Amino acid sequence: MGIYEELVARGLIAQVTDEEKIRKLINNGEATFYIGFDPTADSLHVGHFMALCLMKRLQMAGNKPIALIGGGTAMVGDPSGRSDMRQMMTKETIQHNCDCFKKQMSKFIDFSDGKALMVNNADWLLDLNYIELLRDVGACFSVNNMLRAECYKQRMEKGLSFLEFNYMIMQSYDFYELYRKYGCNLQFGGDDQWSNMLGGRELIRRKLGLSEEDAKAQAMTITLLLNSEGKKMGKTQSGAVWLDPNKTSPYDFYQYWRNVGDADVLKCIRMLTFLPLEQIDEMDKWEGSQLNQAKEILAYELTKLVHGEEEASRAQESARALFSSGNAEDMPTAELEDGDFKDGAVDLISMLVKAELVGTRSEGRRAIEQGGVTLDGEKITDIHFTLKKEDIPEDGLVLKRGKKKFKKIIAK
Numbered sequence: 001m002g003i004y005e006e007l008v009a010r011g012l013i014a015q016v017t018d019e020e021k022i023r024k025l026i027n028n029g030e031a032t033f034y035i036g037f038d039p040t041a042d043s044l045h046v047g048h049f050m051a052l053c054l055m056k057r058l059q060m061a062g063n064k065p066i067a068l069i070g071g072g073t074a075m076v077g078d079p080s081g082r083s084d085m086r087q088m089m090t091k092e093t094i095q096h097n098c099d100c101f102k103k104q105m106s107k108f109i110d111f112s113d114g115k116a117l118m119v120n121n122a123d124w125l126l127d128l129n130y131i132e133l134l135r136d137v138g139a140c141f142s143v144n145n146m147l148r149a150e151c152y153k154q155r156m157e158k159g160l161s162f163l164e165f166n167y168m169i170m171q172s173y174d175f176y177e178l179y180r181k182y183g184c185n186l187q188f189g190g191d192d193q194w195s196n197m198l199g200g201r202e203l204i205r206r207k208l209g210l211s212e213e214d215a216k217a218q219a220m221t222i223t224l225l226l227n228s229e230g231k232k233m234g235k236t237q238s239g240a241v242w243l244d245p246n247k248t249s250p251y252d253f254y255q256y257w258r259n260v261g262d263a264d265v266l267k268c269i270r271m272l273t274f275l276p277l278e279q280i281d282e283m284d285k286w287e288g289s290q291l292n293q294a295k296e297i298l299a300y301e302l303t304k305l306v307h308g309e310e311e312a313s314r315a316q317e318s319a320r321a322l323f324s325s326g327n328a329e330d331m332p333t334a335e336l337e338d339g340d341f342k343d344g345a346v347d348l349i350s351m352l353v354k355a356e357l358v359g360t361r362s363e364g365r366r367a368i369e370q371g372g373v374t375l376d377g378e379k380i381t382d383i384h385f386t387l388k389k390e391d392i393p394e395d396g397l398v399l400k401r402g403k404k405k406f407k408k409i410i411a412k
Helices: 003-009 019-027 046-060 091-105 130-136 143-148 150-156 167-182 191-208 250-258 262-272 277-283 290-307 309-325 348-354 361-369
Strands: 013-016 032-037 064-069 117-120 186-190 218-222 333-336 345-347 373-375 386-388 397-401 405-411
Touching (some): 003 019, 032 046, 046 064, 091 117, 333 348, 348 361, 348 386, 361 373
Parallel strands (some): 186 218
Antiparallel strands (some): 373 397, 397 405
């Protein structure tokens, strides 16, 4: 089985420009491909996970990845999937975010000895001459076709700025520049980027004067990671699940995957892990309690990929310890400060709010009344329950809401 057939078997491919050409390129290790990452935050998140894993798979098959950091396009802002205009960022913020991305990507992609490239489109976009761009590139684009693109149609009613309207041209120019400089012949991206990717392919074709049949550049979109309800995965009530351990701890990262729904776990294993397809095919028959084992496998494999084997093992041991004995060393903590104590004691509802296990005091009250709150394994149903500071041991107490939400409570 070639790498293209494996991608199909894992359910990773959504749309392709020319299946036979792409199959031949990547199966023969002849693809120099790129995926773009706009540095809109100082960490990559689970939403980038599919792209990073795809780059790793293709590099393992002998193809050459280019990680394109959008230092230039980030100054414009991608309108895809947005109902409003993105906040403008300073050059300094964008550069800081780019530096953070480089560090995290190196865990997935081998950049040694020219096996992969990391480039920043600010290197060419920021120096473009406006008049020259209009003449050389603008003439290759039809406004009628651009306005038919889904990313623009969604914004036309509320208003689309001219700044954002140029995003497709910028991304298309990236593909042209990467083709010209590095021989990049394949672009990957999310399904929402399809129009921009076709724009780049068409720009290359027109600049080279080629027919559609002789087009040198190809494009392929990656399946979006959705749960069984059709919602994008990678977010929790408290926000995105980050790859940076300072923003989402390895333990919380592990727990996110450990808690995916029964209907989603096997699909995630197939799409995201590097386990052999034969093993995954066997797991497809699993049901009932076996699905909990599958969730452990998923959580461990992905945490190992992002944070390393040691952190993955610690997170797994911590999670198991919590469910067996009610305590664990490496679980996330909430620190109670002097101001949280009134007359030397803190009430249970305040502890729940402080630990971010509930959003409001009324939510905390309901959780206690419904019997969903335990403290070090003991169920507490008294909404007036308080705890003195001296009764909190040095190594903390485990406060738990429901089966899957918990924090270690420590008094400073």
